[in-house]
Amino acid sequence: xxxxxxxxxxxxxxxxxxxxxxxxxxxxxxxxxxxxxxxxxxxxxxxxxxxxxxxxxxxxxxxxxxxxxxxxxxxxxxxxxxxxxxxxxxxxxxxxxxxxxxxxxxxxxxxxxxxxxxxxxxxxxxxxxxxxxxxxxxxxxxxxxxxxxxxxxxxxxxxxxxxxxxxxxxxxxxxxxxxxxxxxxxxxxxxxx
Amino acid sequence: xxxxxxxxxxxxxxxxxxxxxxxxxxxxxxxxxxxxxxxxxxxxxxxxxxxxxxxxxxxxxxxxxxxxxxxxxxxxxxxxxxxxxxxxxxxxxxxxxxxxxxxxxxxxxxxxxxxxxxxxxxxxxxxxxxxxxxxxxxxxxxxxxxxxxxxxxxxxxxxxxxxxxxxxxxxxxxxxxxxxxxxxxxxxxxxxx
DNA sequence: CGAAAATTTGACATGACTCAACTGGAGTGG
DNA sequence: CCACTCCAGTTGAGTCATGTCAAATTTTCG
Numbered sequence: 001x002x003x004x005x006x007x008x009x010x011x012x013x014x015x016x017x018x019x020x021x022x023x024x025x026x027x028x029x030x031x032x033x034x035x036x037x038x039x040x041x042x043x044x045x046x047x048x049x050x051x052x053x054x055x056x057x058x059x060x061x062x063x064x065x066x067x068x069x070x071x072x073x074x075x076x077x078x079x080x081x082x083x084x085x086x087x088x089x090x091x092x093x094x095x096x097x098x099x100x101x102x103x104x105x106x107x108x109x110x111x112x113x114x115x116x117x118x119x120x121x122x123x124x125x126x127x128x129x130x131x132x133x134x135x136x137x138x139x140x141x142x143x144x145x146x147x148x149x150x151x152x153x154x155x156x157x158x159x160x161x162x163x164x165x166x167x168x169x170x171x172x173x174x175x176x177x178x179x180x181x182x183x184x185x186x187x188x189x190x191x192x193x
Numbered sequence: 194x195x196x197x198x199x200x201x202x203x204x205x206x207x208x209x210x211x212x213x214x215x216x217x218x219x220x221x222x223x224x225x226x227x228x229x230x231x232x233x234x235x236x237x238x239x240x241x242x243x244x245x246x247x248x249x250x251x252x253x254x255x256x257x258x259x260x261x262x263x264x265x266x267x268x269x270x271x272x273x274x275x276x277x278x279x280x281x282x283x284x285x286x287x288x289x290x291x292x293x294x295x296x297x298x299x300x301x302x303x304x305x306x307x308x309x310x311x312x313x314x315x316x317x318x319x320x321x322x323x324x325x326x327x328x329x330x331x332x333x334x335x336x337x338x339x340x341x342x343x344x345x346x347x348x349x350x351x352x353x354x355x356x357x358x359x360x361x362x363x364x365x366x367x368x369x370x371x372x373x374x375x376x377x378x379x380x381x382x383x384x385x386x
Numbered sequence: 387c388g389a390a391a392a393t394t395t396g397a398c399a400t401g402a403c404t405c406a407a408c409t410g411g412a413g414t415g416g
Numbered sequence: 417c418c419a420c421t422c423c424a425g426t427t428g429a430g431t432c433a434t435g436t437c438a439a440a441t442t443t444t445c446g
Contacts, residue, residue, distance in 0.1 A: 064340045072336060085329045135328055136278045142335050143265060146371035147257045149433070169392065178339035183434055185394055342401070362424065376402055378426055 006054045007106050010078040014129055015122035025123065028116050029106040034099040041097040047086040049107040053079050056103025057167050060095045061175070071176040074100070074164050080130065100168050150179045151187050199247045200299050203271040207322055208315035218316065221309050222299040227292040234290040240279040242300040246272050249296025250360050253288045254368070264369040267293070267357050273323065293361050343372045344380050 007029060008022055017025070031054065034040060041047050043063065058081045060073045072095060075081035086093035087110065108116070117124040144153060154177055158165055165173060174184035200222060201215055210218070224247065227233060234240055236256065251274045253266045265288060268274035279286035280303065301309070310317040337346060347370055351358055358366060367377040 062336045062340070064336075068340060070336050070339050072332065085325060085332075088325050131328075132278065132281050135324075135331070138328070138331050138335060139265065139278075142331060142338065143255045143257075143263055145335065145338050146263045147255070147261060151433095171392065180435060181393070182395085182436080186434090189394080344401090364424070373403060374425070375404080375427085379402090382426080 006077060007052055010052070011123065011126050015125045017120070017122055021120045021122065024116065024120050028112055029108050032105050032107055034103040034105065036099055036102050039096060039098045040105070041083060041086075041093055041095070043094060043096055044092045045086075046090050047083050047093050048090075049082075049109055050087060050113050051080055051082055051105045051107045053077055053081065054104040054106050056105075057100040057164070058097055058103060058105075059100050059168070059172065060097045062095050069175055070178070071172055074161070074168060074172075074176065076164060076167065084131075084134075100172070145178060150177060150183060151191070153177050154184065154187055155191070199270060200245055203245070204316065204319050208318045210313070210315055214313045214315065217309065217313050221305055222301050225298050225300055227296040227298065229292055229295050232289060232291045233298070234276060234279075234286055234288070236287060236289055237285045238279075239283055240276045240286050241283075242275075242302055243280060243306050244273055244275055244298045244300045246270055246274065247297040247299050249298075250293040250357070251290055251296060251298075252293050252361070252365065253290045255288050262368055263371070264365055267354070267361060267365075267369065269357060269360065277324075277327075293365070338371060343370060343376060344384070346370050347377065347380055348384070 008017065008025065011017065011025065029052070032051075034056070040051070040058065053075050055077055058075045058079075059071050060075075060081055060083065061069045061071045063069055073081060081097055083093040083095045083097065085091070086095075090110075113123075117127075144156070148156075154173075157173065157177060170184060170188075171181040174181045177184065179187075201210065201218065204210060204218065222245070225233075225244075227249070233244070233251065246268050248270055251268045251272075252264050253268075253274055253276065254262045254264045256262055266274060274290055276286035276288045276290065278284070279288075283303075310320075337349065341349075347366075350366065350370060363377060363381075364374040367374045370377065372380075
């Protein structure tokens with residue numbers, strides 16, 4: 001139950017709720033516990049739920065032709081992580097979503113969420129704004145990926161996602177930044193000197 | 194008027210319209226002619242319109258601290274190009290939008306589009322789907338930018354955007370791919386041999 | 387404690403950038 | 417219609433950023 005309050009708190013930062021709306025939301029979401037390394041969504045599966053992280057840490061990653069992982073997104077408490085396209089279009093996912101730590105997600109089936117949008121308008125507003133932010137964050141990342149060196153990207157990552165850096169292994173940070181673990185290690189050495 | 198039919202045709206590929214709806218749409222959009230190199234949106238301005246390209250070609254680009262341009266998106270007939278975040282939140286734009294060729298856009302003010310969404314539901318559906326596709330395309334680009342060499346990215350760009358490659362100068366393709374014009378030139382030489 | 391995983395280190399290879407010079411073609415003014 | 421200029425594109429030399437590979441070291445965790 002306290003987990004659900006995490007959800008409510010995050011929604012209310014963006015859109016205030018009445019007591020009745022809070023209850024509608026709380027009853028619509030269902031918790032799911034994940035072990036460390038457990039995979040929540042496999043490539044090829046259809047993403048049928050929208051998922052909030054109540055506690056823990058997830059990552060979404062792409063597996064390229066040569067078997068290399070490329071992390072698209074991390075998420076911690078208050079974030080929603082998904083293969084959004086798979087969810088929206090009900091087509092097979094291109095990405096994996098995996099727990100980096102023991103994690104609790106609150107999930108809701110797509111049709112239930114659609115009904116919740118009708119019943120609780122602030123919920124729709126909350127999602128629209130989250131979606132916009134996700135899009136902008138992705139745009140910024142694309143541009144930065146083109147215009148900055150790995151060292152600059154790492155420095156900014158540390159500033160922007162201090163907490164995430166402390167919670168995920170370094171090789172995942174490297175994967176997120178698009179460099180090899182060895183190179184990130186060299187960057188760190190250079191910076192701290 | 195024939196320009197407007199381009200718009201209708203593109204919408205109807207995604208969402209069919211009644212005759213009344215077609216008229217509502219046609220009267221809501223206003224054409225604007227742009228000369229080659231004319232800038233449609235400056236960084237720092239607020240993007241007040243949603244814009245369809247009826248004819249021509251636009252690019253959205255970011256100007257980094259060292260004055261370098263980085264192209265985020267090209268658009269030709271049937272695409273909508275914007276600083277979406279600026280438009281959605283009515284905050285200053287981070288990107289420039291400029292005509293690569295003489296271009297005709299059909300634009301609509303934000304409040305008018307919102308009203309049109311209410312009046313013509315297929316229009317909202319059309320935009321939602323376009324937005325999803327934009328998000329996915331951006332995600333794919335981010336991943337590819339991390340996992341592929343410039344040569345691979347160029348080869349895929351040619352396949353995917355054959356028409357755009359033929360219409361924009363090579364140095365813009367380089368900027369889109371995140372490489373220098375010299376390097377792209379070298380890649381081309383290598384490939385065609 | 388011991389095994390497995392993560393990180394570091396260093397030597398070397400390659401991808402990509404910088405800079406400068408050159409080439410060729412598209413305007414433009416006389 | 418020519419000569420000139422300007423801009424895009426090419427070329428090559430040298431350099432820097434990043435990747436690869438293998439091994440050593442440290443950390444994590446059963």
